[in-house]
Amino acid sequence: MNTILRNSVAGLLCSTFITGAALAAGTHPVTGEPLADDQTFVYRVLDEHSSVDPQVVEDVSGAEIVRDLFEGLMNQDEDGNLVPGVATGYTTNETKDVYTFTLRDNAKWSNGDPVTAHDFVFAWKRAVDPALSSPYAWFMELMSIENAAEIIAGDKPVDDLGVKAIDDHTLEVKLSAPLPYFPQMTTHSTTFPAPQKVIEQFGDEWTKPGNIVSNGAYVLTEHLPNERSVRERNPMYWDNDNTIIDKVVALVINDENVALTRYLAGELDRTEVPAGQFPRLKKEYPNEAISFPRLCNYYYTFNLSDGGPEAFKDPNVRQALSLAVDRKIITENILAGGQPEAYTFVPEATAGFTPPVVEMASMTQAERDELAKELLAEAGYGPDNPLSFAMVYNTSEAHKKVAVALSQMWKQKLGAQVELANMEWKIFLEERGNQNFELARGAWCGDYNEASTFLDLLQSDSGYNDGKYNNAKVDELLAQAKTSDDPAPLYTEVERIIAQETPVIPIYHYAGVYMMDSDVGNWPVNNVEQNWYSKNLYKIAE
Template structure:
C-alpha cells in the first residue's frame, strides 16, 4: 500500500488542526461568539443516515463528524481519520482513526461505529433516502445489500481494530475521499442508538461526535447547539453557541437579518443589486457548482436537423448568455460556455473558443454555420423548446427565441408543468429542453458522468472516446486530466447549450470569519467560525 495524504498542507493541519478558526494577524475576537443562520423549512430528522436534504446536513455536520471534513475550497482534510492508505489496485482504503476522538458522552469513537453506520445506511430496513449514496461510493456489495439480496454484514467495510477502518470498492473511485465527507457516512453511537429508539436524536439525548451538542429543537421554529467540551479539537473551537431559525419566507428572513436576529440569509430574487448598494460589505454572490442548459435530443426521437453539428454550434453561439445573466437574473450568475463549472475543486475547466468572442462575432459565425447546413431565407430552421413552468425559465426562453429570430430560426415555446417536463425528458420526447444540473459531490465526474452513453443523458449523446476518457479517469493518477479532455470533447460535439452557471446571493455579517464563500453549496463548519471585534 501507498501512504496518501489528503492535501499538500496535511502535516500543517495535523499540527494546527483548527487553524482556520484562529484570528488573522491584526484581528481581535469579539466578546460575543454566537452565530445564527436561517433554515427554510423544518428539519424533521437529525439522524445522519436518514437526513435527506441539504439543510438537515448543515445541522448534522455540526453534531457529528465523519472520516474526513472539507476545507474552504472543498478539498478533503482530516476529520476523525488522520489519513489513509490506498492499495495498488486503488480499490481498498485503509483509514486511521485518531485515538483522541470521543463521543459527547465520553465514549471513544471507533471503527466499529463507522461500520455500523454504513451497514445501517445500506440496510433496506432503515428506509434511508440516501441508501443510493453507498452505491455511488462503489462500496463492495452495496447494491446487493440495498436491494435486499445480501445482508448488511456483507458490505465491504471492516473494523480491523478500534482505530483502523478498511473499505473495499468494486471499482477504483478517484473521488472516494470526497464522498466520505458526506453526512450519510457519519458514525453513530451504537449504545445511544439502541437505547434511544426512534427518539434517540432528541435534544439533550442525542450523543454525537461533532464540535457541538444539541441543546434544543423546536420543530419548525429553532435548533440550538453549544460547543462540545469532549470534541477532540475543542480547544481550537471559538464559536460558543450556534442557532438555526426556521423562516420559510425569504423576505421575512431578510427582515430578521436587518433586525439583527440572523447572521446569514439568502437574498430574495432580484434584490442583489439594491442590497449590495445598502450593504456593500455584507452582500455577496457565491458561485454554485450548477449549470443551466438546453439539451439537444440526439436520439431516435430527436429532429434530423439537430444531428448536424453545424446546427448545434450555431444555436449555441447565438444563445444570448450576457442578456440572461445581466438583464434577467442579475444575481451574480456567470455565462456558461462549458458543462462543468470551474468551481469544482481541483478541476481547471478548459475555455472553449466562443468564450473569447463578442456577441456580434458569435451571431456572424452562427449565420454562416446555418447557411452551410442549408438553412436560411425560404428554408427556416423550425424547432420547439420545452421547459417547465416558471417565470424565469419563460424569460430566458423568450430571450433565446428573439435571438434566434435574428438568424431566421423559428423557435416555438412549449411551457408545461414540471411533472410533464420530467416525463418527457425521461422518454426522450422533446427537441430542445431546459435542464439544470448540480454536483452531487465536489468532483468533475459528477457532471461528466451524466453524458456517458450509460449515464442519465436524456439527450442520448454518445461518443466512444468520451466514454473511454471517463473510464480512464477511474485509474488515472490525476483524473482531472482525462476530465479536461472529456470536457473539450463536449465543447466540440455540442450535445447541449450551456447558458449560465448558478450563483447564490447572500447577506453575511461583516464580522463573521471562516465561512467558505469561494463557491456554494460548500460544506461549512461552525467550528471554523469566529467573530471579530469591530
C-alpha cells in the same frame, strides 16, 4: 505502505485553534479580535432541509446541518484542504486500493459513548443497504468501495461491503479499483458515522430532538419544520474546548427579499443576495456584500426517458434551445452577482479541470440565435408547428426570474410555447427523480473537488441522472477516468460529447453571493466547495 499524514492541525487550523485562557479573556487568541458575548450564528435557508440523517440527506442546506451534528473521517480547512476529523490520519498501499484510517481515541457521541470504527462500518453498510434506499447510495458506489455496486443492486449481501473495523480505532476500506482522491470523498455526509443502537431504538424517529445522538461539534436542540432548526454546542465533542460559536440557527425564509429585509433589521448574520441587487448592496454595504466562486453549476435537464417528450429525443431541438439562451443577460442583468456564464457542465473553478473549447462559447449571440432557428426548422418546428413543452423549477424568486427569461427567449427567437410551473422543494425532488417533468431546473454543488463529481451525474446509472441520459461512450470514458493517471483529457472528451448531444443546458456557474454580517469571523471564502463548519467560526464584538 505509503503513509499520508494529515496531522498538522496547528498549522492548518491556526485561525480557529482556541485556548481556554484566550476565551476567558474574551479575545481571539490568533487575531486578537474582541469576541462577542453572544456567540450565536443565525442564517437563512430557502427551503426545509431533506433530512439530518447522514445516510439520507440529499440537499446542500441539510448537509450544512449534518456537518455540524456529525463528524466524518476527514474535514476541510478554510481553503478546502483535508484535515483530521474523527481520523487522525490514514495510510494506503502502493496501488491505492486499500485505505486504512486511524481514529482518535477521544471521539465521543453526544451521549458519552466512544466513537469507534464499528460506527463507520455500520453507517457505510447502511448507506448501501437497499432496505434504506438512500438517495446517495450511488455515491458509495462512486467511491469504488468493494462490492458496493453489487450490494446496491441487490446481488450481494450488505456484509460483503469492503469495509472492516480492524479494532475500535482502525478502519480498513478495500476498493474495487484504485482511487487517488478517495480520502477527499470522506468529507461527504453520506460517509459520516451513525449510532446503531439509537437508530434501532427509535427507527425513523431517531433524528428528532431528544432522540438524536450525534458525534459532531453540535447537537440538535430544536426543529420546527419549515420554520427553524437549532443546534447547540456538544459538550462531549472531542474539541469542544476550542469551539467558540455556542448556537447556530437556520431559519427557513422562502422569499429572498423578505430575508434581506430581516438581515438589514439585524435578525440574520447571513443571507443570499436577491437576484440583481448585488451591485447596489455592494455600494451601500461594502463590508457585508460579498461574492466569490463556488463549485456549483446551474442548468436545465431534458427528460430523455422513454416517457419524456418526443421532441426532446431530437438533439437538434435540445441544441437549438441551448443556443438561444443569452447567458449574459441572465448573469449580468438578472443575477448580477459575479456568476460566470456556463458553456460546460463542469465549473472552471474545479481543481485540475481546464474547460474545453466549446464552439458555442466562441460564437456571438446573434450567430447562436441564427443556428438555433436553423436546427429547430430541420427538426420540423416552426410557425405552423410550434415547439411546445413545460418546464419546472423549485420555488424561489431567483429561479422564477431565470425561468421566465428562458421562456421569453425561446418564445421570441424560436416561437416556442413554454408553460412554467414551480414546486415546493421536496415535491420537486420527487417529481424530478421520478421523471415526471419535461424540462426541469437542476443544480449541483461538488461533493468533492474533482470533475467527476459533476460528470458522473450524466453517467447512465447515476442516482441523480434525472433526465436518464444514456451514452455508452460517456460511460466508458468516465470509467476509464477513475483509474487514469491523467483523467483531464477524458473529462474534456465527455464535455465535448455533452456539448454536441445537449442532454442538459448549462446556464451559469455559481458564485457565493451573500450579505454577511461583518462581525462573523473566518467564513471560508477560499473553499470553493463551501463546506463550512460552525466550530470554525466566531462572532466579533461590535
